[in-house]
Amino acid sequence: xxxxxxxxxxxxxxxxxxxxxxxxxxxxxxxxxxxxxxxxxxxxxxxxxxxxxxxxxxxxxxxxxxxxxxxxxxxxxxxxxxxxxxxxxxxxxxxxxxxxxxxxxxxxxxxxxxxxxxxxxxxxxxxxxxxxxxxxxxx
Amino acid sequence: xxxxxxxxxxxxxxxxxxxxxxxxxxxxxxxxxxxxxxxxxxxxxxxxxxxxxxxxxxxxxxxxxxxxxxxxxxxxxxxxxxxxxxxxxxxxxxxxxxxxxxxxxxxxx
Numbered sequence: 001x002x003x004x005x006x007x008x009x010x011x012x013x014x015x016x017x018x019x020x021x022x023x024x025x026x027x028x029x030x031x032x033x034x035x036x037x038x039x040x041x042x043x044x045x046x047x048x049x050x051x052x053x054x055x056x057x058x059x060x061x062x063x064x065x066x067x068x069x070x071x072x073x074x075x076x077x078x079x080x081x082x083x084x085x086x087x088x089x090x091x092x093x094x095x096x097x098x099x100x101x102x103x104x105x106x107x108x109x110x111x112x113x114x115x116x117x118x119x120x121x122x123x124x125x126x127x128x129x130x131x132x133x134x135x136x137x138x139x
Numbered sequence: 140x141x142x143x144x145x146x147x148x149x150x151x152x153x154x155x156x157x158x159x160x161x162x163x164x165x166x167x168x169x170x171x172x173x174x175x176x177x178x179x180x181x182x183x184x185x186x187x188x189x190x191x192x193x194x195x196x197x198x199x200x201x202x203x204x205x206x207x208x209x210x211x212x213x214x215x216x217x218x219x220x221x222x223x224x225x226x227x228x229x230x231x232x233x234x235x236x237x238x239x240x241x242x243x244x245x246x247x248x
Contacts, residue, residue, distance in 0.1 A: 014172070014228050015163045021231045036160040037193075040141045040227035047233065 063097070142223045144190070144216070148206050154194045155220070159227045161192035172224060183213075186220050 012020070018036075025035050025043055028050040034042055074090040077083060098104035144155040170189060175182045187210075188203045210216055 011173075013166050015166045017228060017231065018159045018163060036163070037158050040158060041230050043230050 066097070067093075142219075142226055144219060144223070146210075148209070153191070153206070155187075155190035155223070156193040157190060157223050157227055158193045161189055162224065162227060164192055165189040172221075175221065183217050183220075186217070186224060190220055190223065 021043075022035060025046060026032075028046055030043070030046050070093055074092050076089075077087050078089045080087070095107065098107055141156055141158075146153055146155075165185070170182070170185050172182075172186075175186070184204060184207050187207050188200055191198050191203055
């Protein structure tokens with residue numbers, strides 16, 4: 001018992017270990033020269049970059065899923081087996097999701113501006129319909 | 140930036156560093172880092188010579204040995220060389236992700 005602590009494990013030479021890891025680093029974009037002759041710490045940064053890329057791809061796939069979900073929700077009224085005749089699908093999103101805070105704020109500001117303009121147009125239409133006596137100087 | 144040793148000898152600047160290729164070359168020529176304990180007198184000059192491969196590939200062994208003879212504070216030099224030698228392999232090893240199960244350890248020196 002405990003012999004596994006006494007028997008030496010087969011040792012890989014440094015070279016063998018370098019060759020074992022080499023395909024992985026090639027697959028994430030390192031060149032032969034960078035791996036073998038370049039700064040030996042470069043591999044760490046390639047690994048970090050690889051993690052960032054994986055995260056970005058994951059977010060991108062998640063976003064795609066969210067768009068597909070929205071699209072399905074939009075068409076769901078017509079997919080209903082007992083939908084009334086004449087049922088139309090809801091409109092799909094008119095703009096992509098905002099990805100930054102600024103983009104989100106811009107969209108909110110544009111929405112507020114459009115609301116104000118619509119309210120003003122409605123108020124003007126209502127005022128005109130009243131046929132109020134016009135003040136001097138107004139046509 | 141990888142660990143390097145720099146010095147000037149007879150008006151010329153030298154940079155010692157290990158790349159994976161230089162370690163591969165050394166091992167192909169029979170260098171075994173494990174021999175550093177059993178055969179230090181053979182291994183240490185070879186380790187020093189190997190550190191020239193990255194930036195001074197075409198230097199003759201005789202010239203390198205002459206520089207080695209003149210190097211001061213050899214004990215610390217060799218400790219640094221050993222650290223440098225391990226760096227290309229250590230860089231390939233990933234730290235485990237932060238987890239409650241990770242083992243914290245300390246040394247007494």
